[in-house]
Amino acid sequence: IKRAQENIKKGEELEKKLDKLERQGKDLEDKYKTYEENLEGFEKLLTDSEELSLSEINEKMEAFSKDSEKLTQLMEKHKGDEKTVQS
Known part of the structure; x- marks a missing residue:
């Protein structure tokens, strides 16, 4: 029984770590998306500037x-x- 309780506790800790990693992954995806949008805007600015x-x-x-x-x-x-x- 004690071993089962330890395994349950370890499982809960692993789930918390997984949740944290998933949140960090989502944050990275959001930052990358923002970076891509900014890069597209910058490239458009450069293209527009070439036409001026x-x-x-x-x-x-x-x-x-x-x-x-x-x-x-x-x-x-x-x-x-x-x-x-x-x-």
Whole structure:
């Protein structure tokens, strides 16, 4: 009887380990799917970029630069507001 109880306990532990491995496998599958989707998006971006003219690329770069400048200004303003609050 004692041996049967030990085997039952071992079986339960093995089932817990199996469940954990199945969850980890599912997580890996989800991460791989996300990776594949991101890779497809990146490849599409590269393909789309190849079709752009030089002037269109320059326009996009200028827009990105302006957005970057706005973000920098907002960050500096936030730092100033933060210092005012701390005073």
